[in-house]
Structure formats: C-alpha cells, structure tokens
C-alpha cells in the first residue's frame with residue numbers, strides 16, 4: 001500500500017502517498033519537523049493540535065480524521081480511527097484496502113492499552129466484520145511477567161495512600177501537604193486529574209505543560225489548571241524530576257506554605273509481580289485462570305518530609321490484556337512493532353502469541 005504509519009524518520013519515501021501518525025510521542029513522530037514537505041499527514045484532532053503547536057508543521061500538510069467513522073483516503077483505501085486508550089489523541093488505524101479484487105483489513109495499534117471497547121467497536125467486532133488480515137501490534141509488554149494492574153486500581157491505590165497520609169496529619173495541616181505527580185510531555189493525565197478532583201484542588205503546571213494540555217480539548221481539566229504554585233495542592237512536573245535531590249529544594253522553596261511532600265511516579269516498569277502467581281503455561285485458558293496482581297505501595301512513615309511512591313500505572317497493554325485482545329479476534333497475521341530489533345526476540349514473542 002502507498003501509505004506509512006509512524007514512519008517520518010526516512011524523509012520522503014518513494015511511492016508513499018500519505019503518512020499516518022498514531023499519537024504524539026517522540027518515538028512515533030520522530031523525523032517530523034517544521035520543514036516537512038513530503039506529503040499529507042493523517043491523524044486525530046488532538047494529535048494535529050500538538051503537531052502544529054509543538055513541531056510547527058505547515059498546517060496545509062495535516063489532515064484531521066474524525067473518530068469512529070470510515071474516512072475515504074483514496075478510491076481503494078478507507079480508514080477508521082479508534083481510541084487507543086494510550087495518551088490523549090492516540091488512535092488505532094483500521095485500514096480497509098481494495099487490492100486486485102480482494103478487500104484487506106489491516107489494523108495498526110500504534111501504542112495502545114487494549115480494552116474490550118476496542119474488540120466491540122462497530123467496525124472491529126466479529127463476526128459482524130470480517131477477520132483482520134494483518135495486525136500491527138504494540139508488543140511493549142509481550143512477556144508473562146508484565147501483569148501490572150488496571151489503571152483504575154492504581155488510581156484507587158493512590159487515593160488510599162492520600163487518605164492515609166491526610167489521616168496522619170492534623171486537620172489544620174491537611175492543606176500543607178503538597179502532592180507532586182511526574183509525567184512525560186503527554187500522557188497519564190488521569191492520575192493528577194483524579195487526585196485534584198478528590199481533594200478539591202487546582203493543578204499547578206508549567207506554562208509549557210499548560211500549552212500541551214490546552215491541545216487536548218478537555219475543558220474540565222482546563223478549568224483546574226493554575227500557574228500559581230500556592231493555589232494548587234497538586235503540582236505536575238517532569239517525571240525525571242521525581243527524585244529526592246530535586247524534590248527537597250522544591251519543597252524548601254514553597255515552605256512554610258507547604259511543609260511535606262508526596263511524589264507519585266506512574267510507570268508500568270515499576271511493577272514486580274509476586275513469583276507465585278506467574279504461570280509457565282501461556283495458553284489463553286491458563287492465563288485467564290491466573291489471579292490478578294494487586295498494586296501495592298509500601299507506605300514508609302519515616303521522618304523525611306519528602307516521600308516518593310512508584311505506581312504501576314501504564315498506558316500500554318498488560319500481558320493479559322494483549323492475550324485477551326488477540327484471543328478475542330480472528331487475525332490472520334500479527335506483526336509486532338516493539339522489541340523487534342533481534343530475530344530471537346521476534347521469534348520468542350511469536351511463540352507466545354501464535355497459539356492465541
């Protein structure tokens with residue numbers, strides 16, 4: 001087909017008539033710059049906002065595609081955008097391609113956190129729709145130890161943590177606890193949004209982060225933002241700044257308005273499942289009998305004013321979610337898109353998802 005997905009780093013590709021972008025993360029838009037002049041870029045509205053604002057790409061190259069309805073790309077190709085449950089603006093691309101009298105269906109997941117809504121989508125669900133001929137799959141966590149919990153469970157654990165902390169402190173000091181959440185450029189907004197709503201606080205963000213959030217067209221979230229550090233009990237800072245040597249001076253600069261600090265590091269990599277619940281049998285039947293891993297945070301109540309907690313909040317599919325997604329659809333071929341640099345890794349992954 002004359003189209004490419006998340007492939008901007010090669011510049012102009014001969015024969016390519018359009019470039020699709022699944023979401024605004026650097027490893028996917030890499031190569032896309034303000035001098036882009038190689039052809040149309042197809043993406044969702046939010047991704048388009050970010051590409052224009054951050055990368056300054058000439059808007060005449062950007063084609064915004066509406067969600068959930070077939071969009072005609074050319075006489076032989078249509079595409080449907082489906083929410084990828086990854087970062088804001090992220091989508092799956094479902095291509096329907098007419099070729100030599102046949103109709104092919106290609107599903108490209110970009111980065112995604114699989115959920116049942118995708119398998120039940122009017123244009124994906126089976127048997128109403130034909131099988132997927134080719135699935136380009138986000139295999140970030142295609143290994144049986146990656147069984148981190150659901151996002152909502154992680155959010156619940158953070159809520160419990162906050163309740164516990166607030167119950168430790170005297171009521172008049174409750175407003176002196178600062179909650180800091182680490183994030184990348186885009187993604188994991190739900191963590192700080194939920195905390196802020198729960199404790200009825202504004203959210204302090206840097207001016208750059210604010211510009212990025214405004215691209216997401218989420219009015220509820222926008223109303224909570226502030227640039228006043230004292231007005232907000234929830235602060236959002238870069239994930240890389242969640243360490244003691246950065247947070248201690250950060251708190252010191254805000255004393256005595258705030259007197260203690262809890263920092264949240266949301267990352268799927270922070271989860272180590274108990275060995276007892278891992279199974280060697282990776283068939284679908286066995287995986288779905290496996291108990292769910294519970295998120296646990298060790299509460300440490302030492303005298304330090306700054307406490308850091310890692311939460312296994314992930315915007316990629318867990319191993320079990322990958323199994324459920326692949327197992328519930330009829331798919332002819334799977335092409336993994338992550339951890340594919342070695343043949344050994346590709347073969348190993350295929351030995352896992354092949355039988356599903």
Ligand SMILES: [Zn+2]
Pocket residue numbers: 023025086087111
């Ligand atoms: Zn991503």
